[in-house]
Amino acid sequence: SYELTQPPSVSVSPGQTARITCSGDALPKQYTYWYQQKPGQAPVVVIYKDSERPSGIPERFSGSSSGTIVTLTISGVQAEDEADYYCQSADSRGTYRVFGGGTKLTVL
Amino acid sequence: QIQLVQSGGEVRQPGASVKVSCKASGYTFTDYGINWVRQAPGQGLEWMGWISGYNADTQYAQKFQGRVTLTTDTGTSTAYMELSSLRSDDTAVYFCARDAGEEYDNSGYYPGWFDPWGQGTQVTVSS
Numbered sequence: 668s669y670e671l672t673q674p675p676s677v678s679v680s681p682g683q684t685a686r687i688t689c690s691g692d693a694l695p696k697q698y699t700y701w702y703q704q705k706p707g708q709a710p711v712v713v714i715y716k717d718s719e720r721p722s723g724i725p726e727r728f729s730g731s732s733s734g735t736i737v738t739l740t741i742s743g744v745q746a747e748d749e750a751d752y753y754c755q756s757a758d759s760r761g762t763y764r765v766f767g768g769g770t771k772l773t774v775l
Numbered sequence: 776q777i778q779l780v781q782s783g784g785e786v787r788q789p790g791a792s793v794k795v796s797c798k799a800s801g802y803t804f805t806d807y808g809i810n811w812v813r814q815a816p817g818q819g820l821e822w823m824g825w826i827s828g829y830n831a832d833t834q835y836a837q838k839f840q841g842r843v844t845l846t847t848d849t850g851t852s853t854a855y856m857e858l859s860s861l862r863s864d865d866t867a868v869y870f871c872a873r874d875a876g877e878e879y880d881n882s883g884y885y886p887g888w889f890d891p892w893g894q895g896t897q898v899t900v901s902s
Contacts, residue, residue, distance in 0.1 A: 668837055668838075696883070697885060698885055698888075699887040700889070704820075704821075708782055709777075709872075709891075709892035709894060711890075711892075712821065712889065712890050715876060715888045716888075718874065751818065751819075752863075753820050753890065755822075755889070757885075757886045760883065760884070761883060761884035761885055761886050762834060763822075763834070763836060764810065764822040764823060764836075764886060765893050766820040766822060767819075768819050769819040769820065774860060
């Protein structure tokens with residue numbers, strides 16, 4: 668079955684830039700979406716269609732893609748950004764949705 | 776506002792079944808699909824399947840084929856997820872989430888993202 672791969676953890680100091688990657692063979696063919704999940708809460712989309720930011724999401728969140736790797740970038744990380752982040756996409760035909768394993772962002 | 780409200784927590788014995796509901800409001804139910812996602816304790820998100828709000832077409836993750844059944848009641852704008860033959864490793868929070876932004880073009884189909892999500896339903900499987 669199709670899989671997306673994320674690093675388990677990323678740590679940055681406040682004000683620094685955090686980059687979280689997601690890799691998968693079908694990413695050039697399907698959009699990637701990024702979700703933020705804080706403890707005890709449902710996930711919230713922070714990036715859709717690879718690089719679009721929903722209204723209400725701070726400008727410091729951005730997304731980019733290059734081949735089979737997509738990246739969520741958080742510029743000027745704040746303490747409130749500490750959370751789990753998940754990428755989500757689909758197989759090449761769009762039949763099956765899939766999540767990456769998740770990345771825990773720690774703000775030092 | 777657009778909202779998905781799920782049913783309350785459930786406790787089941789191994790081998791039993793559980794049915795979780797997800798009531799939608801604030802939009803036309805038949806215009807969007809509903810996805811089901813689960814999260815085991817301390818683990819990541821796992822997509823279980825999708826159901827069309829329009830015609831109840833379904834797509835199930837291979838892992839859950841034969842054990843999960845998704846249905847809808849358009850009269851009450853409610854989606855349901857039933858999981859059978861429960862095991863201890865089915866203990867998890869189960870979320871419903873609405874489809875958003877799907878696209879079609881000459882090259883294929885591009886599923887959208889999940890927004891909004893329900894609040895989650897804790898299902899505990901224990902003897």
